[in-house]
Amino acid sequence: MKAYDPQMIEPKWQARWAEAGSNQTAENSEKPNYYVLEMFPYPSGDVHLGHVRNYTIGDVLSRFQRMRGFNVLHPIGWDSFGLPAENAAIRQNSSPATWTYTNIERQQTSLARLGFSYDWSRVIITSDVDYYHWGQWIFLKFWEMGLVERRTSPVNWCPSCATVLANEQVLGGGFCWRCDSPVERRELKQWFFKITEYAEELLNDLDKLDGWPERVKQMQANWIGKSQGAEVIFELCDEHGALVGEPLTVFTTRADTLFGASFFLLAPEHPFVAQLIADDNQAADTRKALEDLVRSAATNSVAERSSGEREKTGAFTGHYAKNPVNGELLPIWVSDYVLMDYGTGAVMAVPSGDQRDFEFARKYGLPIPPVILAPDDPLLKALAGQRERVQNDVDWQEAYDGSGVMVQSGEFTGLAGGKDSEGAAAVITWLEGQGVGRAAVNYRLRDWLISRQRYWGNPIPALYCDRCGIVPVPESDLPVVLPLDVDVTAGKGLADYPQFHEVICPRCGGPAYRETDTMDTFTCSSWYFLRYTDAHNDTAPFASTRADAWLPVDQYIGGIEHAILHLLYSRFFTKALRDAGLLGQGSVELSKNAELLRSGEPFAHLLTQGMVKLNGEVMSKSKGNVVAPEDMIATYGADALRVYILFMAPPDKDLEWSQEGLEGIWRFLQRLWRQVFTLSGQVGQVEAERQADGGSRDAHAADATGARVADPVKANPAATAEAEELRILLNRETHRVIGKVSADLKRFNFNTAIAALMELSNSASRYLRLPLDLRDQALSHRVATTLVLLLAPMAPHFCEELWDNALGNAARGSVHAQNWPSFDAALAQPDSVELAVQVNGKIKARVCVPLHASEDEVREEALAAAASILAGREPKKLIIVPNKLVSIVVE
RNA sequence: GGGAGCGUGGCGGAAUUGGCAUACGCAGUGGACUUAAAAUCCACCGCCUCCGGGCUUGCGGGUUCGAGUCCCGCCGCUCCUACCA
Numbered sequence: 008m009k010a011y012d013p014q015m016i017e018p019k020w021q022a023r024w025a026e027a028g029s030n031q032t033a034e035n036s037e038k039p040n041y042y043v044l045e046m047f048p049y050p051s052g053d054v055h056l057g058h059v060r061n062y063t064i065g066d067v068l069s070r071f072q073r074m075r076g077f078n079v080l081h082p083i084g085w086d087s088f089g090l091p092a093e094n095a096a097i098r099q100n101s102s103p104a105t106w107t108y109t110n111i112e113r114q115q116t117s118l119a120r121l122g123f124s125y126d127w128s129r130v131i132i133t134s135d136v137d138y139y140h141w142g143q144w145i146f147l148k149f150w151e152m153g154l155v156e157r158r159t160s161p162v163n164w165c166p167s168c169a170t171v172l173a174n175e176q177v178l179g180g181g182f183c184w185r186c187d188s189p190v191e192r193r194e195l196k197q198w199f200f201k202i203t204e205y206a207e208e209l210l211n212d213l214d215k216l217d218g219w220p221e222r223v224k225q226m227q228a229n230w231i232g233k234s235q236g237a238e239v240i241f242e243l244c245d246e247h248g249a250l251v252g253e254p255l256t257v258f259t260t261r262a263d264t265l266f267g268a269s270f271f272l273l274a275p276e277h278p279f280v281a282q283l284i285a286d287d288n289q290a291a292d293t294r295k296a297l298e299d300l301v302r303s304a305a306t307n308s309v310a311e312r313s314s315g316e317r318e319k320t321g322a323f324t325g326h327y328a329k330n331p332v333n334g335e336l337l338p339i340w341v342s343d344y345v346l347m348d349y350g351t352g353a354v355m356a357v358p359s360g361d362q363r364d365f366e367f368a369r370k371y372g373l374p375i376p377p378v379i380l381a382p383d384d385p386l387l388k389a390l391a392g393q394r395e396r397v398q399n400d401v402d403w404q405e406a407y408d409g410s411g412v413m414v415q416s417g418e419f420t421g422l423a424g425g426k427d428s429e430g431a432a433a434v435i436t437w438l439e440g441q442g443v444g445r446a447a448v449n450y451r452l453r454d455w456l457i458s459r460q461r462y463w464g465n466p467i468p469a470l471y472c473d474r475c476g477i478v479p480v481p482e483s484d485l486p487v488v489l490p491l492d493v494d495v496t497a498g499k500g501l502a503d504y505p506q507f508h509e510v511i512c513p514r515c516g517g518p519a520y521r522e523t524d525t526m527d528t529f530t531c532s533s534w535y536f537l538r539y540t541d542a543h544n545d546t547a548p549f550a551s552t553r554a555d556a557w558l559p560v561d562q563y564i565g566g567i568e569h570a571i572l573h574l575l576y577s578r579f580f581t582k583a584l585r586d587a588g589l590l591g592q593g594s595v596e597l598s599k600n601a602e603l604l605r606s607g608e609p610f611a612h613l614l615t616q617g618m619v620k621l622n623g624e625v626m627s628k629s630k631g632n633v634v635a636p637e638d639m640i641a642t643y644g645a646d647a648l649r650v651y652i653l654f655m656a657p658p659d660k661d662l663e664w665s666q667e668g669l670e671g672i673w674r675f676l677q678r679l680w681r682q683v684f685t686l687s688g689q690v691g692q693v694e695a696e697r698q699a700d701g702g703s704r705d706a707h708a709a710d711a712t713g714a715r716v717a718d719p720v721k722a723n724p725a726a727t728a729e730a731e732e733l734r735i736l737l738n739r740e741t742h743r744v745i746g747k748v749s750a751d752l753k754r755f756n757f758n759t760a761i762a763a764l765m766e767l768s769n770s771a772s773r774y775l776r777l778p779l780d781l782r783d784q785a786l787s788h789r790v791a792t793t794l795v796l797l798l799a800p801m802a803p804h805f806c807e808e809l810w811d812n813a814l815g816n817a818a819r820g821s822v823h824a825q826n827w828p829s830f831d832a833a834l835a836q837p838d839s840v841e842l843a844v845q846v847n848g849k850i851k852a853r854v855c856v857p858l859h860a861s862e863d864e865v866r867e868e869a870l871a872a873a874a875s876i877l878a879g880r881e882p883k884k885l886i887i888v889p890n891k892l893v894s895i896v897v898e
Numbered sequence: 899g900g901g902a903g904c905g906u907g908g909c910g911g912a913a914u915u916g917g918c919a920u921a922c923g924c925a926g927u928g929g930a931c932u933u934a935a936a937a938u939c940c941a942c943c944g945c946c947u948c949c950g951g952g953c954u955u956g957c958g959g960g961u962u963c964g965a966g967u968c969c970c971g972c973c974g975c976u977c978c979u980a981c982c983a
Contacts, residue, residue: 180980222902226978229901234982259983272983319981344981354983362899363981451982570978654923655910661976663910667924675923678938750914759912762922769922772939843918848964850918886963891917894963 008689008813011680013644017804021122029821030124034553036078042557043069044536044610046565046573047084047131050110051091054117056619056626056652056664057566059636063649064616064658064755065564066123070800071752073124074827080557081124082539084131085111088139088464089528090168090185093495103463104491107134117637121645122803124823129542133531138538139465140486141548142531145580146468147479148587154201157469157477161276161347162456163309164193170460171197173527174453175230175572181309184572189308194276198458198467198524202579206231206450208607209578215603218612220659223570230571232451235427236260237435239355239444241271241328241337243279248329248336255279255328255339258350258449262438263430264357266396266416267378269368271328271337272321272354275304276347283324296322297341304343319344319367330355331443332434333417342367350449358406365406374399379424381411390414392421455576457527462493462500464525472512472519480521481513487521501525532573533580536560536609537590551589558590559603563610570615582607614755617661619652626664634664646802647673653757653801676805679768679794684813685775686791688784730781733774738786740770741793742835745828748797757801764798788814796828843892844869851876854893862887869893 024030045065048058062083069081085107092103099106111132118125131138149155163172167188176184183190202209210231213224236259243252255271273280283289284297300322321342328337337355344363345354358368358375368375376399380387384407390398396415410425419437422430438444458467466487468480480487490507493499501507501523512519534548540557541549558581565573585591585607600611618625619634626633639648651672656662744767751760771790774782792814799806799822810822819825836858842865844852852872856865865887870877873895884896 222978225902229979232982236983257983261983342981344983346982349982356983361983363983449982567977657911660911665910665924668910671923674937754914758910759922762912765922841918845918845964848962853918884963886917888917888964892964894917896963 008681008684011677011805013646013804014641016808017120017122017645020804020807021119024124024821025119025127027821028128029823030081030126031128032080032082032126033078038076038078040080040557041072041077041562042080042560043072043562044082044539044560044564046563046569047086047532047535048114049089049091050085050087050107050114051095052110052628054114054121054636056634056636058114058118059121059648060619060652060658060662061564061566061616062118062121062123063652064614064757065562066121066649066803067653067752067757067800068562068564068755069124070803070823071827073823074796074800074825076826080539081126082129082131082542083118083123083125083127084129084535084539085114085133086528086532086535087111087132087134088525088531090170090461090463093461093463096495100496102491102493103495104134107463120640121636121649124803129539131535131538131542133465133528133535134463134489136486136488137543137545138535139489139531141538142465142526142534143468143480143485143487144482144548145534145584146526146530147482147485149200149583150479152583152587154204154583156199156201156454157196158199159194159196160199161192162195162197164191164195166191168461171195171456171458173456173529175455175575177309191308192305197456198469199454200457200530200579202455202576203450203452205579205582206233206452208582209452209575212578212606212608215606215608216610216613219610220613220615223567223574223613223615226570227575230452230575234258234260234449234451236447236449237262237431237438237444238351238447239265239331239438241331241355243339244327244329244336246325246327246336248327251326252279255353256351257353257355258447259355260426261357261360261431262434262444263413263416263419263422263424263428264360264378265330265332265355265434266413266419267357267359267376268330268335268337268355269358269374269376270356270364271339272345272356272364272367273324273339273341274345274347274352275301275341275343277341277345277352280324280341283326290325293322293325297324300341300343307343319363319370321367321371328355331438331441338373340367340371348453349451359401359403360406360408362406362408365403375401375403376415377401377407378414378416379407379409379411380414381407381409384411387412387414394418394420455527455579457530458524459527460500461525462489462495464528465489465531466501467522467524467526469522470510470512470519471522472515472517474517475512475514475519478512478514478519484513489525529573529576533576534584536563536577537581537584548589551592554590555592555604559600559609559611561600562612562614564614564616566618567615574610574613577609578607581609614658616658617656619662619664621664623663639669643669643673644804646805647676650676650761650798650801654761655758657758658755675765675768676802679798680805680809682768682771682775683791683795683809686771686787687813687815688788689813726778726781730777733777734783734786737770737774737790739835739837740767741790742831745793745797746830746832746835749827749830752800760797761801764794767794793828795822796825799823799825840890842869842890844873845892845894846873846876847896847898848894850892858890865893869895 043065045061069079073079087107092107095106096103133139163177165172165183165188167186168183172183177190178184181190210228210233213228216224239257239259241255242250243255245251280297280301284294319342321340324339324341326339328339330337356364358364359377360379376396377386393414394417410428413419413422413424413430419430419433422433424430435446466489468485468487470478470480472478490504493504508521508523510519510521537549537554541553544550591604603611621632621634624630624632636648651669654672655668744763747763748760795806795809795814803823807822811817839855839857841853841855843850844854854868854872856868866885877897880897882895882897886894
């Protein structure tokens with residue numbers, strides 16, 4: 008037996024696995040398919056512990072499912088377009104491509120060194136033309152389907168990244184997801200994917216995702232932000248009530264408060280505001296006030312503008328909106344607390360029912376008529392049943408937005424008011440009858456802005472022709488190849504390369520300008536899981552039959568930071584590709600989750616793994632608190648690192664890094680190593696031979712476990728009986744642990760699975776204290792085999808070496824190709840169990856009874872055991888929980 | 899403001915449906931082995947105790963024969979989201 012040396016065995020097995028191609032996935036296996044996927048990495052430097060955790064979880068699952076008889080697809084790739092490559096290239100005076108591909112090579116080496124069982128023949132690199140070609144193809148397909156639009160709209164602009172961003176990429180109330188800079192609003196013409204057309208389906212289908220964490224589904228639902236309410240039309244009037252232009256529409260969730268509107272608000276970006284400023288007859292002071300508001304809204308960062316603490320400012324336009332329910336003329340103001348991209352950019356202000364309107368009204372001296380009163384509001388006594396408005400103000404400290412009774416609300420007075428109330432429904436019905444409004448649904452979700460003013464991305468396959476307008480690049484002209492000689496260090500982009508953008512219009516043959524914007528990197532990651540099923544297809548993004556055979560992904564694993572971004576976009580892509588007829592059409596009945604596939608859902612189960620932290624803080628280069636996986640592997644080996652990271656916390660929780668903990672696992676593996684050799688008979692054999700030689704001076708030396716070998720006394724009957732007892736216990740424990748580890752791995756309870764293996768190892772240690780001639784060699788070997796098989800998914804090299812070397816199974820092939828041990832509950836059951844005996848809820852005694860003892864038997868035993876406590880009192884009640892406890896109630 | 903989650907020893911964490919709280923590991927203490935150290939092995943390791951026992955899962959109530967687990971109300975922490983009309 009050699010000492011456990013991971014530096015020797017890990018590279019050895021990695022080389023053999025690679026040589027044998029043992030992780031390549033068969034395409035037409037008789038085994039059922041199982042697709043395990045971890046979110047692919049961005050090649051932004053070295054592999055860190057977060058990656059190790061993510062990919063270890065996926066690898067354990069892959070190996071476990073292979074042993075359980077599945078044909079597993081477990082691929083890897085790189086999400087390699089994006090801004091960090093450009094920034095790094097500028098810093099290092101290199102090119103984005105060089106930086107990217109150098110990092111990919113480094114990361115690939117690191118991942119291989121961790122022993123991950125990827126099908127390396129299916130690697131996808133999104134910046135490879137073989138891949139992004141089909142991203143362009145999908146773009147054209149979406150265009151054909153009417154899902155692509157180029158339009159002018161207020162958008163998020165990151166001044167530091169010098170590009171626009173999608174709404175989902177603006178975090179924390181107005182900061183860039185990449186560089187954390189405050190984001191600005193700009194009015195620009197940009198490319199969009201019309202994800203809002205799928206808003207309702209994206210929301211409803213969340214209910215089908217039973218395998219997703221509730222938290223993630225909730226976050227997506229909140230992001231989609233469905234609101235039921237009404238659209239209400241207000242006539243635009245001058246101060247005398249004469250109509251002066253197009254009517255204005257508002258969206259409200261509180262139609263029941265319509266009688267409480269006392270003014271009307273427009274967002275600074277509302278088209279009517281621009282019209283007012285442009286009006287030649289506009290009073291100079293009004294124009295200036297409006298211009299100031301528009302300018303400040305445009306220049307303030309999104310974060311500044313959306314701060315709730317900021318004092319609300321506004322300007323009166325000189326115009327009025329006529330309230331359709333009572334004909335009242337409401338002064339129209341402009342204020343930047345109204346957002347152009349939610350609802351219609353116009354709002355009816357009900358200061359008694361909305362805190363923002365309340366504050367605005369107080370500041371500008373506008374009336375605050377109460378219309379919804381809480382049942383305990385003192386005003387209710389005075390106003391109950393009051394239909395006409397008599398009270399035009401309140402002495403409240405804040406608005407009341409709860410439910411209550413409608414007052415001063417004409418014919419609706421007395422109805423219940425509130426969100427989704429009877430009163431709101433009645434008002435909506437009335438508005439519909441009058442043709443001045445209708446029930447409406449509004450979503451918070453915006454269309455996905457996908458164009459980026461950056462070089463290192465997938466070129467948008469479109470061009471501009473003076474004669475033909477915007478023209479899609481014909482499919483036959485794909486791919487639009489990204490030139491690699493663009494010098495980003497000189498601050499250049501595609502617009503500086505005429506050979507890229509000066510093209511001939513495919514429609515008219517005239518000169519045209521090719522689009523120089525590239526696509527958001529999230530478009531690349533929104534379908535890569537489909538490409539893995541058919542990674543080398545050069546006539547289509549993927550063959551439908553292949554995708555249908557594998558999708559949806561059975562288990563997806565990644566960080567919670569993608570709860571909205573990547574996971575929402577991927578769901579949208581998958582649904583759109585289904586509608587394009589590319590997915591879930593033909594052989595769906597063959598796939599495992601046919602219903603999900605038909606719904607266009609890409610991921611059946613989702614595990615969001617927690618972060619790896621040090622002293623409660625996220626590890627980062629800037630904080631200088633990074634623990635490098637390479638260093639840990641160099642000292643303890645990949646297997647110890649893998650087992651440690653699985654052991655220290657459940658996978659979805661944050662993990663606090665502990666060097667001592669890792670050393671504990673290192674010790675466990677070394678102990679287990681020696682133990683397996685001893686159990687397998689190899690070490691014991693040596694020891695026995697030595698003793699047979701007449702007993703050397705080493706007869707008392709420690710055997711491989713370090714335990715002293717007992718004197719080779721003649722077995723006496725008592726010792727034999729004890730050994731038999733231990734044999735039965737160890738056999739039972741072995742079967743119990745098979746059941747426990749199997750169940751735990753299915754539920755991703757890796758930490759308790761490892762704990763159970765430690766328990767079995769501890770039991771085996773105790774057994775090994777028996778003299779060699781009293782041990783059952785067959786049982787010992789079986790225990791060793793069980794330990795090695797059960798640990799194999801988590802410590803693959805360690806177990807492969809033991810399987811091959813200690814257990815002598817080289818002829819049976821790799822440990823990873825073996826069948827998972829089957830669990831027989833009967834073999835794990837003890838003969839007798841100890842029951843706790845409770846008297847009035849407190850444990851007072853314990854009794855030992857045979858397993859499955861009859862109720863009468865148990866009752867009798869329990870009463871006897873508790874006799875001194877009961878002291879003659881008659882049990883009022885007696886509850887037996889089989890094989891657990893007996894609860895006796897007296898008095 | 900809205901939403902979600904969490905709170906168990908010195909620490910990381912266990913405890914399928916309510917059923918013997920603290921598994922497993924780390925740290926610690928004592929012992930064996932050693933000239934010594936390391937490594938290894940063995941044992942102990944929630945709190946209080948008048949040594950009978952009593953108490954203990956953030957705090958206070960409730961349901962139940964029985965609550966870490968379910969319900970109500972607090973306190974504390976974390977994450978997400980946010981002038982969303």
